[in-house]
Amino acid sequence: MQKSHITRCIQLAIISNLIGFSSAGLAEEGVEKKTERITVTGSNIRSSNIDIESASPVQVMGIEAIEMAGAGQVQDLFKNLSVNSGSEMSTSQNSRQGLSQFSLRGLGVSGTLTLVNGRRAGLSPVASDDGFFFTDINQYPVNMIERVEVLTDGASATYGSEAVGGVVNIITRSNFEGFEIGAEARDSSNSAYQLNAAIGSAFEEGKFSTFINYYQQDGNFRGDFDFIQQRSNNGGNGLSTDSQFDSGTGAGRYQLAELGADGNYSRSGATVPDPHCADSGPVNFVAGSNCRYNFINQRRLIAEESRLQVFTQFDYALSDDVELYSELSYSSNEIRDAIGGAVLRTTTHDGGFLVPEAHPFNYFVSDGSGGIAWDEAAVAADPSQAVDVIVRQRPLTSAFDGDNAADIVRQFDNTRTLVGLDIALTDDLYLDMSYMYARSKMTDRQPRSYNADAYAGAIASGQWNPFGFANANPSAVSVKDGVSVSGNSDAALASFSSNRTFVTESVQKVAEATVSGDVFELSNGNFVSMAFGAQWREFTYSDIADSLSEFRLDGRADPVFSIIDAKQDVYAVYTEALIPASDDLEIQLALRYEDYGKDEGGDTTDPKVGVKYQATDNVLLRGSWGTSFQAPSIRNTSGAVGSGALDDLANGIKAGDPCKADADALNAAQITLGRDLKPQSSTNYNLGLVYEGDNGFTTSLDYFVYQYEDLIQTGDDFQTIVDGECLSGTFKPDSRVVRDAAGQLNSVTSSFVNVGEVKATGLDWTGQYRIDDVFDGELRLNGNATYITKFDIALDNSGTAFDGAGNRNRFIGFGAIPELRANVGMSWISENHMAGLSLRYISDYRDDTPDELGEDIDSQTLVDAQYTIVLDDVMNTTTSFTLGVNNLFDKEPPAVDTRIAYDGQTHDPRGRIAYLRAKVTF
Structure with missing residues (x-):
């Protein structure tokens, strides 16, 4: 079948236009490309009418941009996407440590749907702070990725729930042929290395490819960072009596x-x-x-990690009209935090x-x-x-911190299987049927649990x-x-000390069938293309608590929520239409109905309308409007229990006593109660302009509006609840705070609630420019930026809104929203050489920590550099060596008035990251 080869050529042409690759050598396929049917991110339609630019904005990171970013893990792509803000990072000291996910527009990891080759990628076995599940993108090897397409527009009408903020579609190297091996070493505050291999082959009836990656990194204790020592008033020796890490x-x-x-x-x-x-x-x-x-080295800030990742894909032509396709991925990720002298x-x-x-x-x-x-x-x-x-006392003192600490081991095992049939019903109509099964399991072994x-x-x-x-x-x-x-x-x-083991598991199943293609011809000679489909999704989740916690035999007072075999089913039907009203005007319509069941969120009908108008040969105008919907998760309705450090001004005192001048930092159980909730919904708009000039110059500017209602969040932040007991300077107990006989924090209870609405508006800009014959090579300039003009957060229905734009938003359930993020870069490419330089900028934003309310967290500009040399025909191979440095000038993250002294959702603590990469292709 020629279909896959031609589709590949069109994909390469699209990439070349977006990131500056030359499209020479593809012209001979020109006639066939016009009649080939393809599918792009943002639509279920397969049609020859699909163009490079659609009514909804899509940003693309091609394989060159991924390599230039020096990405060792998929999460390393965050920094090159200005539309991403508030992502889960692997430095979190909680059950999500080691996991990461995109968070478009700062609207939360649960509001970004992640796809692999246009299909759902499965869900993690742990939930975010707002109780929603998300895709752990670190389960996939970087060497499998051909490009990442980011739809920066709500897409629930096309893809369903979780696509409220946008879609990230990971496109794999499905046409890779040959054998490739690679290795990489990294050095920063910690060291890391990885080994990878790829093998692929095409034959008369089909093709297959397999990608394997092994990644390992050392950990860092908090005391390994001088900036944390200094900002926490440790003075570098850990003996200060007013350090934030004093017990x-x-x-x-x-x-x-x-x-x-x-x-x-x-x-x-x-x-x-x-x-x-x-x-x-x-x-x-x-x-x-x-x-x-001083317990600064009681925990690791950056965990030790080891990952084995495998992804394989297979296409086979059963006949001229029927193609079987499949994908299989597996990852085993071990995350090692540490615990020293824990409190009893x-x-x-x-x-x-x-x-x-x-x-x-x-x-x-x-x-x-x-x-x-x-x-x-x-x-x-x-x-x-x-x-x-x-x-x-703490039974174990500081002698058991640092290198003598015990390991907290979290093992994540992920499998995903996809099988499908692509059937040509006629020359113009296709049926695609697929079934996806994804299972993720976390085994969490917590040592030093005292009885x-x-x-x-x-x-x-x-x-x-x-x-x-x-x-x-x-x-x-x-x-x-x-x-x-x-x-x-x-x-x-x-x-008296034992290991507690917690097991959580999620399973997602998705069955889907879509009929799409060109359905009839208009009087102007253009074809109307449509898609009709149905989808069934099932999500099951189990949370098996350790028996010691279940029966409270360890002396703790915190309750335990055990959820075993909770299930959520979703049924959906959808349709789309692509109408070329004229040679210059295209209309895209989408409508989707989803039913969660009466007790799980009810049902919803979400429309979307998109318009694209080619105003001149160089100027394209586009716009879209749509609604989105997300039902409460299993965790939202059932509750969640975690733990973490809280600053307490009332530690050890009695009701009516004056509160302390300086807070004590203590670990406490953090309980979030589930309840009946309304679904969260949104309406979004996008208006954009694309200019494509001569000499490879392309730029786009889009204005976006997101209006969310009934957002599900934790009602009151745990720190806010504890702070509330001392607002007047005198300790007034809050019934949601439980203390032991000595007055120490034991647990704090909040609940999931619908919290009013959020209205976010802003501008996205992208640009590319190519200049030929620069020092016998080609110079490519590129950039992207996002400016948030408004992020109004109304936590209730009173109409009073808080401006979250340019704010850390620590205590209101959202991540930091710097007003401006920008990335600009240039690369020079000659026959066997490539050099690149890029700047990453994050504007300043306000701190909302009580002691620093209104103080600025400084802006940051980082410089990355990279050089690659390619050696051809070395023992019948092509070999490349890459030397790169991220954060070339070793800048520390801006200061924040918290215990770890920086914002881990926005900035990287590791400082300068130098890497050396080698790749051999046979």
Whole structure:
């Protein structure tokens, strides 16, 4: 069949026009191209009427642009797309760590639909903060990608739910032939390398290709970054008493234990810090009556990762009119965060743990005035002088942070299978039928999960030494019994510390059938093309909590939501029409009906109208209007539980007391309750102009409007709830905040709600220019920019809106929206050489952290550079070597007043990234 070869030629012609490739050598296919039927992003129609430019704007990153971006993972493409803002990044310290997804217009990862070759790519086994599921793009190998097409317009009328903000369509190298191997090494704050291979072949009845990639990177602890040390007031040594990483509950503080009439002990007298504080851990220090330590290296900011990714595709002509196609992908991604000296909470003994006087290493005695004093000599002379004490502490101190931390291991296993038939019903009409099955599973193994009762028992029995010299002098022998050894063993730790395992799994199934083609001829000689189709989608999700959490055997008070085999079914029918009203005017119509079921969001009918007008030989005008719809997710209706650090001005104080001047940073359970919700919907407009001049100059300018209603978000941000308890300067408890007996945060509860509306408007610009005969080569200039003119957020139905444009939006459920993002670059290409230089700009935006409200987060301009040399006919191969640097001048991310001191959704902490790449094609 010639169809696939000709389609490939048309695709190459489209790419060459958009990114500057020469189209020489394709002219001989010109006659056949006019009659070949193709499908492009933004339409289900296959027709000869499809043109390079459509009524809806599509931005394309071709294989050259991808290589020039120095992309080691698919997420590295974010920085070259100005329309992308607020994406999930792999530096997040939560269950999404290692996952990434596009977020067009800053409207959330769930509002961007990701396709592979025009079909759904499956959904992750974890949800975003707003409770929606998304596609993890890091499961796919970069070497499989031929180009990425980004539809920057709402497309629910064409593709259904999740396409509310736009569509990213990953087009694969389906016509690759030969054998290719490659390797790459990267060096920045961490190091990374990858190995990849590709094999492809075409034969009389069809073709196949397979792409394999193995990627591995080292991790970084927070203390590896000088800018975090400095901005958090660590001073580089971790011993500052006002660092944002100083522990509220540290290595140990002790008080006399008094037995009450109810059989419980309470704290009495003055508090005493651990007598071996400074020697018990590398960054332990005495602060007042507490032995605290700096936990900057308790967690990794950048996780260790290893990924094995495989993608294969196969096309086979069963007859002249029937073609079988299939895709199979598999990835195994292991993400390793770390956990050091975690907090252990308890509600017993006045918020602490009893250390009996008989403990072999309890050398506290009465100080004669109602307090306690450490006196080893007195206890050695008379062990009966020891007294009962209560300790509040983290069982493991800073000695167990950094390189001694335990690994949190999240294993993501993803499979996706697609099979379909492409049938030519007539010369002008085609039937496409496909079935997609995608399964994603996360196994989350969390170490150092403490059982409070078991810890109390280990201390009471003398099995665990809760005093600092367990680390300061682990070989010391007890002066009481002359036998017990000071250091704590792994067996003693295992008596109260265990690994918790959580398993989540998502399965998406999609069956679809579409009939499309040219249906009748107009009086002007042009053909009306149409598509008719039906789709069924099923999404199942299971969340299996660890048994310790399920039955709360670990002493925690946070509830657990277990969702097992929850399911959501969607049925859809749709139609499209492409009407060339004249040689210069084209109208595109689309209508889609989707039914989620009465209890899962109801049904919706979404139209879209697009118009394209060729005003002159060089000027094209385009515009579109449409509506979109997204039903509440399984998580939205069932609830979610997570955890994270919160700043608390009321830590350890009582109701009515003045709040603290400086907040303590504490980890707490973050619970979001599910409830009945309305679907979120949107209306979007786009007006654009495309100018295509001579000498390879093309530019476009589009004005867009998105108006979302009934957006589903977390009602009140967890930090906002905690801050609210101290708004007046006096601690007023909020029922949504649960604290333990010592006044420490235990959990904070919010809920998913429909939060009013968002209206976003702005401008997109793209441009390309090619200049021949520059130093015996070709100079290519390109750029893209997005300017957000308005991002009004109304959190309720009062009509009061908050201007989110140019704002971080940290506490209102949206990501940062810098007003301007721009990328400009130039590349010079000769016979065997290619050099490139590009600038990436992000404008400043306002910080909405309470202490820094209204302060600017600085703008940033980064420079990337790359050089490639191609060696032909080396042992019958073509070999290329690439040396590149991203962030050439090693600029730090702009400062933000948070614990990690930068905005991880907008800026990269890794600094200068140098890479060396080699590729051999046989």
